[in-house]
Amino acid sequence: MASILNFPPIHFDFGAIKELTLELDKRKIDRPLVITDQGIVKHGVYRKLRDALPDDMAVSLFDKIPENPTILGVEQALEVYKKNSCNGIIGLGGGSVLDSGKALRVIATHDISLIDVLGNLDKITANVAPYITIPTTAGTGAEITPGGGIHPEPNAPALAIRSIHVRPDLAICDPEFTMTLPPRLTAATGMDALTHCVEGFLSNNSNPPTEAIALDGTRRVINFIDRAVTDGDDREARSEMSMAALEGGMAIYMGLGPIHALSMTFGNSPLHHGTLVTVAMPAVMRFYNDRIKGNALERIAEAMGLTADKESGNRIADAVAEINAKIGLPSTVREMGYDKTDIGQMVQDSCESHFNFSAPIRPNADEYEKIVIEVLG
Numbered sequence: 001m002a003s004i005l006n007f008p009p010i011h012f013d014f015g016a017i018k019e020l021t022l023e024l025d026k027r028k029i030d031r032p033l034v035i036t037d038q039g040i041v042k043h044g045v046y047r048k049l050r051d052a053l054p055d056d057m058a059v060s061l062f063d064k065i066p067e068n069p070t071i072l073g074v075e076q077a078l079e080v081y082k083k084n085s086c087n088g089i090i091g092l093g094g095g096s097v098l099d100s101g102k103a104l105r106v107i108a109t110h111d112i113s114l115i116d117v118l119g120n121l122d123k124i125t126a127n128v129a130p131y132i133t134i135p136t137t138a139g140t141g142a143e144i145t146p147g148g149g150i151h152p153e154p155n156a157p158a159l160a161i162r163s164i165h166v167r168p169d170l171a172i173c174d175p176e177f178t179m180t181l182p183p184r185l186t187a188a189t190g191m192d193a194l195t196h197c198v199e200g201f202l203s204n205n206s207n208p209p210t211e212a213i214a215l216d217g218t219r220r221v222i223n224f225i226d227r228a229v230t231d232g233d234d235r236e237a238r239s240e241m242s243m244a245a246l247e248g249g250m251a252i253y254m255g256l257g258p259i260h261a262l263s264m265t266f267g268n269s270p271l272h273h274g275t276l277v278t279v280a281m282p283a284v285m286r287f288y289n290d291r292i293k294g295n296a297l298e299r300i301a302e303a304m305g306l307t308a309d310k311e312s313g314n315r316i317a318d319a320v321a322e323i324n325a326k327i328g329l330p331s332t333v334r335e336m337g338y339d340k341t342d343i344g345q346m347v348q349d350s351c352e353s354h355f356n357f358s359a360p361i362r363p364n365a366d367e368y369e370k371i372v373i374e375v376l377g
């Protein structure tokens, strides 16, 4: 059975930010809180957003969302939201900011602490604060997805926040807002989008319309990531990568798999999510190579411009490793500075991840051990 969920409305193009005032008016939001991080403010990206809003609008700013989303960051944002009697949230940033907004919209209206929400997701009701997202990276897909992860402490594993009620009300994807993203983050977040397209496409949820979107996103990443990393001013490449990220977000609606399970395994340290998943991707593709029935791997290989045959899983793995090297990303988790050594715990964490539920094939403990050792390096 195909279960096709609907995405939030989206405005996409250079200049799409012009829609923001009208969209706030439609929702009767006249005292928005913009949540973001200090880098966004420093690089003048927040200024672009503020300039798009009426001068006399009571816009509040919270710019201390950390690099990885934490309960503390969301609670601090809530204080500003309440103090200034805000009546809507605008998330301006990458995955950390956009996921923090999903948690904030819940605790802004629910009389319950965030840690209790994270342990009792069924307590999230439709009574959430309005939430508009404006991504400043091209890769996480968080601008449209109905979930995310929040770390109780900076180095503790993230707890999932997942509910149709946290899905943003609207995404404004204006590639202009990604133009200052530095090369390394352009590379890592762009490859995150590829993993969303591929894992979503391969998931055990049949959904032909979204599968077509996932293949389209795959093509865009392969064709444009190098250009976006090499020349951040390449407007066509920036736009294509923003669209690929959005398509990756749509692919996430079908579910993910072992690549993202591994991102949780190694996610108990402050390593960048996008880098982690693209480092993990080759080992998972090699695991799939002779195990996935049908022509799913061939179809991905074809979208990537590779020879589509029985070796497609291995070809995809080699191609991803090659792209990672070309755009300056590491090839192992050890290279990223990960120093933990308890392989048994890593295997257990991988096996227990909720991402396995939508995997086309769930690796068993022995198989995960081989994958973990390869990814660790």
Ligand SMILES: [Fe+2]
Pocket: 140, 192, 195, 196, 260, 273, 277
């Ligand atoms: Fe991801």
